[in-house]
Amino acid sequence: xxxxxxxxLVMLGVFLLGNFLFKLPVSLSMAAGAVAGALVAGEGIPxxxxxxGTFVYMDTILIISTAMVFMTVIQESGALEALNAVIVSKxxxxxxxxxxxxxxxxxxxGMITGSSTAAVLSAGAIVAPILLQxxxxxxxxxxxxxxxxxxxxxxxxxxxxxxxxxxGVDMPYIGFEGPLAFLTIPGAIFTVLFIGLRYxxxxxxxxxxxxxxxxxxxxxxxxxxxPIVVIVVLMVACRMLPNLIPxxxxxxIFMIGSAVGLFTGKRFNAVKAIREAMKTTVPVLxxxxxxxxxxxxxxxTGVRGYIVINCFGFGLVVLYAAICIVMPAFGxxxxxxxxxxxxVPFLLALLDTGDQVVIAAALSFIxxxxxxxxxxxxxxxxxxxxxxxxxxxxxxxxxxxxxxxVLFGLFTLLKSRSLGFLT
Amino acid sequence: MKIETKxxxxxxxxxxxxxxxxxxxxxxxxxxQRQEEPIYPGPGVTEIKMLSDWYxxxxxxxxxxxxYVLKGAKEGDSMLVLGGxxxxxxxxxVAAVLLIENAVVEEGTxxxxxxxxxxxxxxxxxxxxxxxxxxxxTPNGDRWFRFGSRATNPVHQWPDPEIYVHATSGxxxxxxxxxxxxxxxxxxxxxxxxxKIAYGVAELIRQEDVAIEMDLHEASPEYPTINAMVAxxxxxxxxxxxxxxxxxxxxxxxxxxxxxxxxxxTHRELGDFTDTYALLMETSNPSQGRLRGRTDxxxxxxxxxxxxxxxxxxxxxxxxxxxAGHPISMRVARHICGVTQVAAAFNELGLGNxxxxxxxxxxxxxxxxxxxxxxxxx
Numbered sequence: 062x063x064x065x066x067x068x069x070l071v072m073l074g075v076f077l078l079g080n081f082l083f084k085l086p087v088s089l090s091m092a093a094g095a096v097a098g099a100l101v102a103g104e105g106i107p108x109x110x111x112x113x114g115t116f117v118y119m120d121t122i123l124i125i126s127t128a129m130v131f132m133t134v135i136q137e138s139g140a141l142e143a144l145n146a147v148i149v150s151k152x153x154x155x156x157x158x159x160x161x162x163x164x165x166x167x168x169x170x171g172m173i174t175g176s177s178t179a180a181v182l183s184a185g186a187i188v189a190p191i192l193l194q195x196x197x198x199x200x201x202x203x204x205x206x207x208x209x210x211x212x213x214x215x216x217x218x219x220x221x222x223x224x225x226x227x228x229g230v231d232m233p234y235i236g237f238e239g240p241l242a243f244l245t246i247p248g249a250i251f252t253v254l255f256i257g258l259r260y261x262x263x264x265x266x267x268x269x270x271x272x273x274x275x276x277x278x279x280x281x282x283x284x285x286x287x288p289i290v291v292i293v294v295l296m297v298a299c300r301m302l303p304n305l306i307p308x309x310x311x312x313x314i315f316m317i318g319s320a321v322g323l324f325t326g327k328r329f330n331a332v333k334a335i336r337e338a339m340k341t342t343v344p345v346l347x348x349x350x351x352x353x354x355x356x357x358x359x360x361x362t363g364v365r366g367y368i369v370i371n372c373f374g375f376g377l378v379v380l381y382a383a384i385c386i387v388m389p390a391f392g393x394x395x396x397x398x399x400x401x402x403x404x405v406p407f408l409l410a411l412l413d414t415g416d417q418v419v420i421a422a423a424l425s426f427i428x429x430x431x432x433x434x435x436x437x438x439x440x441x442x443x444x445x446x447x448x449x450x451x452x453x454x455x456x457x458x459x460x461x462x463x464x465x466x467v468l469f470g471l472f473t474l475l476k477s478r479s480l481g482f483l484t
Numbered sequence: 485m486k487i488e489t490k491x492x493x494x495x496x497x498x499x500x501x502x503x504x505x506x507x508x509x510x511x512x513x514x515x516x517q518r519q520e521e522p523i524y525p526g527p528g529v530t531e532i533k534m535l536s537d538w539y540x541x542x543x544x545x546x547x548x549x550x551x552y553v554l555k556g557a558k559e560g561d562s563m564l565v566l567g568g569x570x571x572x573x574x575x576x577x578v579a580a581v582l583l584i585e586n587a588v589v590e591e592g593t594x595x596x597x598x599x600x601x602x603x604x605x606x607x608x609x610x611x612x613x614x615x616x617x618x619x620x621x622t623p624n625g626d627r628w629f630r631f632g633s634r635a636t637n638p639v640h641q642w643p644d645p646e647i648y649v650h651a652t653s654g655x656x657x658x659x660x661x662x663x664x665x666x667x668x669x670x671x672x673x674x675x676x677x678x679x680k681i682a683y684g685v686a687e688l689i690r691q692e693d694v695a696i697e698m699d700l701h702e703a704s705p706e707y708p709t710i711n712a713m714v715a716x717x718x719x720x721x722x723x724x725x726x727x728x729x730x731x732x733x734x735x736x737x738x739x740x741x742x743x744x745x746x747x748x749x750t751h752r753e754l755g756d757f758t759d760t761y762a763l764l765m766e767t768s769n770p771s772q773g774r775l776r777g778r779t780d781x782x783x784x785x786x787x788x789x790x791x792x793x794x795x796x797x798x799x800x801x802x803x804x805x806x807x808a809g810h811p812i813s814m815r816v817a818r819h820i821c822g823v824t825q826v827a828a829a830f831n832e833l834g835l836g837n838x839x840x841x842x843x844x845x846x847x848x849x850x851x852x853x854x855x856x857x858x859x860x861x862x
Contacts, residue, residue, distance in 0.1 A: 065777065065778075102778070108506060108509065108510060108513075109510060109513050109616075110613055112506075112510050113608065113610050113611075114610055114611055115610075116610040117610040117611045119638075120643055120644065123643075174646050175646050175647070176646065219646065219647055221646065221647075221658050221659070224647075224656070224657055224658035225658050225660075228657055228658055228661060229707075230707070230708065231709065231743070231746055233655060233743075233745050233746050233747075234655070234656050234657060235745065299645075300647065303647075303649040304649075304651075308645035310643050310645065311646065312643075353610070353611065356611050357610065357611050357612075357613055358613070359613075360611060360612055360613035360779060361613030361778070361779055362613075362778055363776070363777030363778035363779070363791070365774075366774075366775050366776045366777045366789075366791045367777065367791070369774055369775050369791075370775050370791040370794050370795060373775075373795065373798050373800050374794070374798060398611065401774075402774050403774075405774060406706055406774050406775065406800070409706055409707075409708070409800070410800060412708075
């Protein structure tokens with residue numbers, strides 16, 4: 062047995078023991094697994110590496126924290142309730158159209174920022190109450206949010222895993238719009254209709270109406286929506302006019318939106334609300350840091366290379382299997398990491414099999430689905446938090462759409478030559 | 485079984501103190517990487533300037549970096565060699581140092597920037613598990629060099645945008661490329677920190693009318709552009725002649741035209757925005773690859789890795805690879821051979837005059853570059 066395999070098994074074993082037997086938080090269990098792996102590999106306790114590994118998530122942590130503040134502010138100010146009432150009352154007669162429309166709203170921030178976390182925490186928070194009002198149970202609503210956010214992250218114009226994969230082989234990010242739209246739009250429509258339509262085929266508006274707050278919108282008027290408009294305008298403007306408007310960054314955009322939201326609706330105790338929001342998000346931030354330590358030790362000790370090289374050892378069929386299984390699984394660490402570590406060598410291995418841009422797009426699509434993988438499961442975690450459910454329950458309803466999307470990604474990979482017209 | 489912890493002020497204080505001690509210790513480790521590896525100017529060095537001498541906007545910043553000037557007794561043309569554009573590609577840095585410590589210019593001028601992205605030398609990339617230093621044995625003791633990051637230290641330029649838009653072309657890349665010097669050319673004075681470094685390099689070329697620019701890189705063995713010279717279309721004739729010369733020295737190397745739709749790189753932008761012949765060289769470095777095993781300073785120096793041997797067996801690499809690995813001596817020797825043969829081809833083609841001597845040949849260096857590095861100071 063190779064030493065890298067032994068180290069990997071020890072890391073996994075200690076993580077599982079810590080998490081399931083000793084009921085330690087995921088973050089601490091991951092850190093313990095990383096330390097154990099380093100010890101077995103003869104690296105001692107490499108403090109520098111343990112610390113350095115966490116830094117890869119620095120920006121993500123800032124985005125998550127500020128997005129949580131924004132979400133809390135628009136909830137407390139009444140903007141979410143008001144928007145909820147407006148959308149349901151306008152579209153309740155055509156639930157399928159309403160569902161698809163809502164799915165595109167969930168996707169939008171992800172399309173602009175390339176981040177599923179930003180999507181689920183901004184648009185997801187807005188759409189969730191509407192889906193719940195329409196009668197979709199909380200776990201299923203969470204699943205729609207999670208997959209919608211991931212489809213947004215993978216959809217054009219901004220797909221960061223595709224950029225990372227392309228960057229690894231010096232392929233410019235050109236011609237990706239068609240293949241990415243081809244992959245994500247059917248995936249999004251299928252998911253929302255498959256999970257949601259059965260619950261809202263015959264919506265009883267009179268029944269729903271009771272749960273809607275129709276007054277708050279009338280009381281505060283259009284100004285209630287200003288924070289949401291500010292966020293959308295800043296996101297789009299920074300992206301569309303990069304030479305005119307300095308890049309503010311998602312954390313600052315969320316903070317600006319939050320600051321505006323303090324004055325546009327119901328009054329509330331901002332300090333208390335934000336403190337509560339941060340309390341719920343700290344465990345996820347810790348989880349990210351634990352994962353960062355874990356992967357740094359995997360790289361240091363050669364476990365990462367061991368996994369990658371073993372994906373290449375058994376011909377094309379096993380390579381496709383590895384793409385469908387290992388790449389999303391690596392998303393448990395990071396979907397961006399999967400794109401960089403696995404996506405690049407997989408693309409190189411498949412260069413001769415078809416259209417390179419379509420292949421890179423399909424790989425980035427499959428990578429993005431990794432944001433559903435526990436224990437990190439960024440999209441799933443926050444979707445669950447928004448609907449007030451355990452994330453394991455939410456993930457259960459993601460399984461079938463996830464499999465369908467992976468298979469669709471595989472189909473695209475296999476038929477990339479014929480799909481070259483999309484580029 | 486659940487581990488119960490007693491929540492108390494004492495526990496909190498003890499944990500905070502431990503955290504503070506750890507952070508204090510790690511801060512010293514982090515700052516230690518700012519200590520520069522010694523470079524001993526050889527007989528050919530006539531002046532040591534700073535990049536800010538050409539672009540004062542870099543003065544007193546982490547982007548300012550030493551420019552070693554090797555001016556010949558006779559007037560002639562000039563060449564700029566860039567090492568350390570990517571500080572995790574160490575043969576560029578070591579090759580530049582070897583030139584500084586050995587080369588003598590008879591006609592023309594050689595400019596060498598060993599740490600083109602000086603900021604990138606001061607950190608390593610998270611999740612890469614990289615060493616911070618490596619050593620090369622010389623007959624008179626070990627020489628140490630830093631192993632840095634592909635990109636500018638985030639302490640000097642942060643945060644990254646989600647998308648990096650290249651200023652002159654509008655090309656979009658992932659946000660992390662914002663700090664990549666070799667995606668920032670031709671640079672601009674009102675851009676980000678890395679773009680300003682790129683602008684400084686372009687200004688040096690413009691102000692000194694540098695005829696040839698060579699950017700020394702490394703790539704992982706699974707990357708298609710490897711053991712290659714990448715040339716701007718204006719420099720193709722020069723590159724073609726040089727690689728024939730290199731082949732005669734026993735160095736097998738390919739030639740790649742600079743893609744016209746890939747922007748921000750030296751071989752594209754310095755060719756487009758200055759009058760220089762823009763060239764870039766790649767050698768094969770397993771220590772930056774995605775398939776590598778245990779990552780340490782030994783791998784950086786020996787270039788040996790068992791997983792790359794497997795990858796070669798699976799036919800997944802673009803270079804031959806076996807148990808002998810790709811040692812740094814061989815990688816540096818390739819770069820030095822490229823520099824000397826480009827200069828030779830430049831003269832042979834009648835493009836100008838640049839005569840350099842006292843540079844060891846590929847055959848002399850391939851097995852061991854140690855004898856050609858200056859002895860470390862006591």
